[in-house]
Amino acid sequence: MNGAESLVHTLLGSGVDVCFSNPGTSEMHFVAALDRIPGMRCILGLQENVVTGAADGYWRMAEKPACTLLHCGPGLANGLANLHNARRARSGIVNIVGDQAVYHRPFDAPLTADTTGWAQGVSAFVRTSTRAEDVGADAAVAVQAARTSPGQVATLILPSDSSWNEGGVVAKALPVPAVPEADPHAVRQVAQVLRGKRNVLLLLGGLALREGAQQQAHRIAAATGAKLMCEGSSARVQRGRGRLPLDRVPYVVEQATEALKWVEHLVLVNAKAPVGFFGYPGKPSILYPAGAEVHVLTRLDQDAEAALAALADELGAPKAAIPDPGPRPEAGRGALSPEGLAQTVAALMPEGAVVVDEAVTYGRGFFPHTNAAPAHDWLQNCGGAIGYGPAAATGAALAVDGRRVIALQADGSAMYTVQALWTQARERLPVTTVLLSNRKYQILLGEYRNVGANPGRTAMDMLDLGNPDLDWVRLANGMGVEAAKAETLDQCADLMAQSFARPGPFLIELLI
């Protein structure tokens, strides 16, 4: 058995059975092993940021890692931005990065690069398997690292001779480390805060945004009057009927400080204390009041649902049903607006849909209008590197097998991983992309005006996506995805409903 074969067997034995890939020469023995050994579903992406972003989306919905197959340092580099997003979303991914043969690397052949150095910035685990004998054991550790709460990026670098040499040993799956429980002292301390203090915010992140944890959080809020919010961006929020109508911490600094100005006690549940996405002259970095006390109920890796349940019990909080969100919205009519689009999505989405949200500026207000939608999952870009959406939608669709994925996608961001549409067509994935075509980097125009100037010709050359306008119908068609344009909410609703009724991907270019 060669090293590559031991790798495939070990991955499969460790529960990793999807491989998002863009291989190269140094990975051919691994590809051959995948071909010979049944069990791994291999999905080609035409650029590595599609590959890594898909693995992120897959983890969020499948709750187990996929592996990626990347070609040398530059192949890893192409996928780093979405690995950065995955790291921020705390997604588990096992990267397999092929590299020069151990004996060949010193010759500094053209593709030789700083594979390890590039991996370190995104990975909780980086190891190079320099012998075929080690590949299986290293892979088992990599999978364990990826599955370590709350989810981590693990990168295994595989020199081609470690792949082709005989001597491979299949390793048994290592146990998934238990999710650490909250410190009972932290639970008691937060209970004391909730009993004695006013103006308490429980900020929910990570697994605290799943349905079970939300129910416990709601018990606490109902019993104490504490407020509940989620972070500005979350990896996966369970939303819609039966879930909490949570507000996000706003993106814009002024709006965030306004929304949080009442907070005296900030309780973190799998969340980070909110800070600005960027620093701005004369504006604060920290979005909550300087005098507020911060309390950690659970660290990012700890069991939020159990801690919230323990806290609710400690408080003697009775069971509390999550209130009815009112009637489901009707699809919007007439002229486009963010609210109308959100209502249309809420009106039409099938039960159990997955919304992948990279709507950026247009989507900041979508949440309040979708609370009364059927139960669904909502995924956001947690790292701010644009181009997460088309890729994550692809991976999420593969994870949920048949459930509809609705990608709410800004145009500038979509161009970063436009190649993902081809994978959606190839795999016939039920992804409906609502492409928000405003033909500019709207977020930057806003930021530019913040600088205190109106953009002139040179600035517009860098902020405007028109001249020429991107034609998203042709782009999608060119990659085998059916598409149509919409200029009104009625047209958008019609196309959305049609696409939900059919298998396979569809793109709606919405001229906003």
Place this chain on the structure above:
Amino acid sequence: MNGAESLVHTLLGSGVDVCFSNPGTSEMHFVAALDRIPGMRCILGLQENVVTGAADGYWRMAEKPACTLLHCGPGLANGLANLHNARRARSGIVNIVGDQAVYHRPFDAPLTADTTGWAQGVSAFVRTSTRAEDVGADAAVAVQAARTSPGQVATLILPSDSSWNEGGVVAKALPVPAVPEADPHAVRQVAQVLRGKRNVLLLLGGLALREGAQQQAHRIAAATGAKLMCEGSSARVQRGRGRLPLDRVPYVVEQATEALKWVEHLVLVNAKAPVGFFGYPGKPSILYPAGAEVHVLTRLDQDAEAALAALADELGAPKAAIPDPGPRPEAGRGALSPEGLAQTVAALMPEGAVVVDEAVTYGRGFFPHTNAAPAHDWLQNCGGAIGYGPAAATGAALAVDGRRVIALQADGSAMYTVQALWTQARERLPVTTVLLSNRKYQILLGEYRNVGANPGRTAMDMLDLGNPDLDWVRLANGMGVEAAKAETLDQCADLMAQSFARPGPFLIELLI
């Protein structure tokens, strides 16, 4: 004056007047400074690998650096693969990478990443300007580093507060370091080899492939019987009538060792001793005979033309005219073949064209059929990270202002930086892309068969680009580039001739 303004003035004063950019929030003050201060041509790329690859192509033809404008660590990461290619091509580039404000970075906001660590793998110079007062001086050093022979990637990280704070100081341009001369001892030693030994190969790289250096090399070859070749991939070879009909070191290991098996003395002129692109089981890493002696006439940074002239003089070699390459080929007719396509390009290309070659497998034999073309420049991918072509063609076109760029481009590679077509349309660049559509990763199918197996279903899922077929006419049209399909050499020739007669970009999808 703020730091951003001092940066723009310093760059302009140092001769950097083109900025390939994809800015974000943290760069808005720099964008505002570019808007206020005239002189910088700003070119938007819709993904950063377009931006960095364009800067590479620009350097190769302009012989001076452009700057890039990249957004935080992830923006840099997206451009790393083409920076890797630029490093291998020894291109000078000044990266300006915006980053979190110095005081904001410790808060670990979502886009915060290992900007420095990622830059180091491709950069000869990395510095973070942590004070507005330092930005100008740091920029001057960065430009000097980029212009240091043979050309280097320099990365200046610009925290947003260093950009917006007052106190900026414009720095004077630093002198471009002189190109080091060859060691006279090396010249004499190589002369001795050429006088006394047989089977000598002069391997030319870098600036040894420019017309003047070629003339000197030809004197030496004519006087001594030494052979001349160029490396497997070169940043820029001056070719066609009046230039040498050089052969490349073949890519395939068996072909390369066969082509070099006669070599007893290998003389390196701005070149590296040839090694395989990859290691393969049972095949050598080194492509020249184990017993051959290697002599360095010039290191990568030394003055090749002067050294070759000194060597020719030392040998008493008379002037020697580069021989006539024979009649210009006629455009091919009928069925497609690599030779026919090369002849068609040679038959139709305008004088002074720039060929950007990322034809990969299909293009390995193009050189012999284009020797009798008019004088032209030929640019290749030196780092092996695919996706260099569409981006480099864009940058090269901007550098040569009106000369026709002919991009010979494989489809799998083109998908990596497909967004470059939009920049070509926006800037109305005279780029004719011949898109070689074979709908597979042909190079990998060959490598896979080398593994000793025929690809099964799973392997083909990762090597085949069909299902669905990419429609390049629609993709190009979707980004504002006119395009048409060709299936025969006649159709290709007609479209090529038409495109050469018109301004602006055109794409020919050639179904090979």
